[in-house]
Amino acid sequence: xxxxxxxxxxxxxxxxxxxxxxxxxxxxxxxxxxxxxxxxxxxxxxxxxxxxxxxxxxxxxxxxxxxxxxxxxxxxxxxxxxxxxxxxxxxxxxxxxxxxxxxxxxxxxxxxxxxxxxxxxxxxxxxxxxxxxxxxxxxxxxxxxxxxxxxxxxxxxxxxxxxxxxxxxxxxxxxxxxxxxxxxxxxxxxxxxxxxxxxxxxxxx
Numbered sequence: 001x002x003x004x005x006x007x008x009x010x011x012x013x014x015x016x017x018x019x020x021x022x023x024x025x026x027x028x029x030x031x032x033x034x035x036x037x038x039x040x041x042x043x044x045x046x047x048x049x050x051x052x053x054x055x056x057x058x059x060x061x062x063x064x065x066x067x068x069x070x071x072x073x074x075x076x077x078x079x080x081x082x083x084x085x086x087x088x089x090x091x092x093x094x095x096x097x098x099x100x101x102x103x104x105x106x107x108x109x110x111x112x113x114x115x116x117x118x119x120x121x122x123x124x125x126x127x128x129x130x131x132x133x134x135x136x137x138x139x140x141x142x143x144x145x146x147x148x149x150x151x152x153x154x155x156x157x158x159x160x161x162x163x164x165x166x167x168x169x170x171x172x173x174x175x176x177x178x179x180x181x182x183x184x185x186x187x188x189x190x191x192x193x194x195x196x197x198x199x200x201x202x203x204x205x
Contacts, residue, residue: 002097101179
């Protein structure tokens with residue numbers, strides 16, 4: 001599990017492209033206590049550390065993950081958001097995330113607001129039922145508060161500290177963003193939909 005509080009940026013050292021699996025070697029901001037088999041969120045995607053060498057950590061990524069996330073578009077030298085997995089007793093500063101990406105959105109507008117930045121993100125239509133104003137959302141692994149919503153678009157307001165710690169400072173219009181909706185929100189929406197279907201069905205009998 002993760003909190004959505006990005007701990008810093010890593011950079012892609014190398015990418016080895018196999019037929020079924022790509023191996024990413026990423027230099028992490030901190031590898032203290034990290035062991036093989038540990039979970040690390042890279043741009044919000046839960047990956048397993050397979051090897052470590054001098055601050056660089058390797059991760060194997062399967063084809064489905066490459067297609068469903070923005071990891072497939074990474075190149076050597078690109079920066080990524082990094083969060084180590086939550087440990088018992090750690091402070092929960094964001095909201096619980098699993099590292100399982102539902103799909104991708106794209107930046108359609110970027111506006112500098114003082115030292116901060118406002119982003120407008122276009123999401124897949126199927127996800128919009130989970131997205132509501134003042135709710136939380138995981139974007140590239142960062143726990144963020146949703147602003148105004150219009151159709152299949154929503155706004156995100158980024159403060160200077162978030163821009164400093166994450167890759168959002170360099171994310172421009174057209175950039176792909178990994179989206180995760182937390183399990184609680186998914187459960188609530190599914191429950192409400194099921195109840196509404198039962199009520200509608202009962203009214204017709």
